[in-house]
Amino acid sequence: MMSRILIFGVLLATCSIAFASDPSPLQDFCVADANSPVLVNGVVCKDAKLVKADDFLFRGLHVMGNTSNDVGSNVTAVTVAELAGLNTLGISLARIDFAPGGINPPHTHPRATEVLTVIEGSLLVGFVTSNPDNRLFTKMLEKGDVFVFPQGLIHFQKNVGYGHALAIAGLSSQNPGVITIANAVFGSNPDIAEDILAKAFQVDIKVVRQIQSKF
Numbered sequence: 001m002m003s004r005i006l007i008f009g010v011l012l013a014t015c016s017i018a019f020a021s022d023p024s025p026l027q028d029f030c031v032a033d034a035n036s037p038v039l040v041n042g043v044v045c046k047d048a049k050l051v052k053a054d055d056f057l058f059r060g061l062h063v064m065g066n067t068s069n070d071v072g073s074n075v076t077a078v079t080v081a082e083l084a085g086l087n088t089l090g091i092s093l094a095r096i097d098f099a100p101g102g103i104n105p106p107h108t109h110p111r112a113t114e115v116l117t118v119i120e121g122s123l124l125v126g127f128v129t130s131n132p133d134n135r136l137f138t139k140m141l142e143k144g145d146v147f148v149f150p151q152g153l154i155h156f157q158k159n160v161g162y163g164h165a166l167a168i169a170g171l172s173s174q175n176p177g178v179i180t181i182a183n184a185v186f187g188s189n190p191d192i193a194e195d196i197l198a199k200a201f202q203v204d205i206k207v208v209r210q211i212q213s214k215f
């Protein structure tokens with residue numbers, strides 16, 4: 001009886017690990033073959049005999065993103081789409097540039113936890129827990145500080161310094177995905193019906209139309 005409970009416990013623990021992140025690799029590497037018509041969970045492997053060092057290389061993360069946009073930030077992602085060698089390895093990277101006052105607006109990564117470090121400047125960061133508490137955890141970060149945003153939770157960053165700010169983020173998926181809340185809710189294609197948004201946000205339909213027009 002005891003051992004059966006133990007086995008069940010081990011099985012449960014194994015399952016929760018398996019579902020909490022990208023699946024583990026079944027070979028040394030599986031460089032993404034972007035040209036394969038075969039659809040799998042991830043990307044099909046390129047023939048290992050044809051793999052070259054370049055398949056594990058991405059150049060250009062030293063280049064600042066253009067922050068001249070409505071939010072004043074720019075994310076340069078290095079996921080499996082930019083670096084084929086990341087396929088099946090369960091990690092990716094991003095460079096985030098901020099103009100003074102710029103924000104990386106509230107968003108979630110459906111498939112990844114994010115660990116962010118400030119390289120330059122000062123960032124106000126935060127994330128919100130799930131219902132019913134919706135607790136906000138927020139912190140001021142300076143150069144060298146590291147903050148973690150748990151998988152799936154809504155989070156944001158703001159440059160509160162006088163100059164440009166720069167952060168590097170590691171993510172626990174080759175393809176973390178991004179859902180920017182404002183764009184997804186007010187800029188979906190096609191629109192979510194305005195009466196639904198008016199009731200959800202407890203505002204007049206005119207306010208909903210005004211926000212929708214921005215996305």
Ligand SMILES: *[C@@H]1O[C@H](CO)[C@@H](O)[C@H](O)[C@H]1NC(C)=O
Nearest residue numbers: 064065066067068069074075
């Ligand atoms: C981010 O910067 C790159 C490189 O300057 C630029 O091509 C891209 O349009 C920018 N993205 C946004 C959302 O401004």
Ligand SMILES: *[C@@H]1O[C@H](CO)[C@@H](O)[C@H](O)[C@H]1NC(C)=O
Nearest residue numbers: 064065066067068069070074
């Ligand atoms: C940055 O993006 C803005 C808006 O798209 C554009 O006008 C400007 O030329 C870009 N700057 C650089 C250095 O590419």
